[in-house]
Amino acid sequence: MSISAKDVMKLREATGAGMMDCKKALTEADGDFDRAVEILRKKGQQVSEKRADREANQGLILINISDDHSKAAAIEVNCETDFVARNDDFQASAQSFLDVAFEKEIGSIDELKQQEIDGLTIAKHLDEMVGKIGEKIKIGRVLFIESSGDLVKYIHPGNQLGVIVEFESSIDDADVAKDVAMQIAAMNPLAVTRDGVDTSIVEKELEIAKEQLLNEGKPAEIAEKASQGKLRRFYEERVLLEQKFVKDNGISVKEYLEQNDAPLVRSYHRLQLGEA
Template structure:
């Protein structure tokens, strides 16, 4: 049967699929819109299954905060190419999924995939995106968190790295808060303070330092003491509050916060595009 350009355009606006795909779906469905939509959805399902083993290490990190900074969400959505990640529709979808996670206080990918937008689950929306875009699309991570203090968000240009920093109380200078979020982005600390570093990491650092010193001919006693010194330097490099502040190496992050009357950092989340969840 003959399919008009108006019908193709209407189906494209409803589904986001390509013009030729919409035309063929309408022809196969004898002009029935509901059947055409189902045909496009099944195409997306098949393509999604075919591309399941493909690498998807491009994409976006997006974040959202409540007005008072007491609630925060972050989401990582992946695709195969940077070209798709820069597509306006892909970016709008990312924001849509982020808002859904934030509003429903969801902190796991599995939970988010079950939620619905316009009667369709997020999982099915992703399949539709695969059918339209032709690339593997997945949500890799989602975070939802609350605080009695305040969160500050920082997204590095390009949306490939995002940070949420939780402060112990409200802060009256968000520029300073953003400085700390940028510090987390740039210096990739392991933890806020020493207590947050996994004991196995500490033991490994001590063992490596001690073995190196013993190999240099140091005695057991000297190696033990010197290893503790190396561990202190490790903390200065990898613990946020002990790191040198990137904008002023004469002071630590903790000293910078204290001299500006800003509450200390309680926790942080750092999302790097493509990292394992």
């Protein structure tokens, strides 16, 4: 099939691979973008996780945590421009929507939009904001979480990235809790532990690792064993408790928590603007 220069450029921007490599991968994949990315990885290409076709909406991520750290709500409210996202009225409206979700323990966009503020439903408030501001305004995500452990939040400056961390029990050291939340924000793990990683992802990583080793000329038996080593490195990069602690690469996140007599992480939610 014919591969357009536009498609080649799109793959190059998404992966950082060379133009000819991108064209060959797309040709081999019959134009399938995701399959072409996989082909590049199997050939040992260092590809970026950034997708060129992803449009990052503007807006805000906001989080509320109860005083006893047992409840949390988070919301993503989107607009078209950063200028609107910095507007005081837009921010106040987004906060009022979050307050309703928090107080009424709502984790559904549809349910939240049916709630009223000052006699108007939130859906109607959104319509009025669109009419006043002249941009598309929407609620991209809403979460409500309850925990028997301890919930901690982190909002990155600019409100485009937020994290809620659930610890297994009460965590007394606020600095340690914030460090772990910032780790999640910065390193974007797939899961807390290996068991939390989807088996399809593990199988795909093993397949890619084997293909890379075979393409390097390694015998099949050696490639099979060595791919397990690559999988271990994958876990160290993508599983939270096994990741190197960003403030001290000599220890893992789990070791950092243990050294500070802090409870382990049970779960987390990472909200990045435009990734709903």
